[in-house]
Amino acid sequence: MNADSDERAGESAADGAGGGEPAEHAPLGSRAPEFVKARRSLHVGWQVGVFLVGLAVVGAGIVMLPLPGPGWLVIFAGMAIWATEFVWAQLVLRWTKRKVTEAAQRALDPKVRRRNLILTAVGLVIVAVLVGIYVWKFGIVMPWKIHE
Known part of the structure; x- marks a missing residue:
């Protein structure tokens, strides 16, 4: 009898005070x-x-x-x-x-999207500068042109 009354109480909470979130208030259990x-x-x-x-x-x-x-x-x-x-x-x-x-x-959120876009752009610029410095300093050697 207790289990039945508990299930009905859970259903009434889901039906009455759910407020658009029936999954959140669905009864737990098997x-x-x-x-x-x-x-x-x-x-x-x-x-x-x-x-x-x-x-x-x-x-x-x-x-x-x-x-x-x-x-x-x-x-x-x-x-x-x-x-x-x-x-x-x-x-x-x-x-x-x-x-x-x-x-x-x-x-x-527009502020978060803007921040993420700015951080991504700054990160890409930093990576491009580092790659440019590396290529300027060491050059590009293709694998098929390596002379030992």
């Missing part, structure tokens, strides 16, 4: 089918399976970080798999989504 949650041993087996599949996906993402491939995207996909069953993963994904949204809003 999204396994009801027949799986009804049997303890089946639910534990389900959780172990979800954990192993998520672990394999996160592991593949970690391997893809130094190798070619979308490493971070695969890691977040593994976290999303874990979030179907584990509250800690749901909280991590909520935090990550919030931080990515905040960073995107900061990056779109």
Whole structure:
């Protein structure tokens, strides 16, 4: 009875005071089918399976970080798999989504964009000057014209 009242309280909070953010106030917990949650041993087996599949996906993402491939995207996909069953993963994904949204809003701020463009231009000028000094001092020797 307590679990039912807790779920209804979570739904009413998501419906009433959500304010356009229903994902932020969605109830936490397992999204396994009801027949799986009804049997303890089946639910534990389900959780172990979800954990192993998520672990394999996160592991593949970690391997893809130094190798070619979308490493971070695969890691977040593994976290999303874990979030179907584990509250800690749901909280991590909520935090990550919030931080990515905040960073995107900061990056779109005209002052920040202007600052980033100026810093990029200054950096490119510095690199061009350093390359010019190097070429002036040492010259350019093509690999096919090296004489020893």
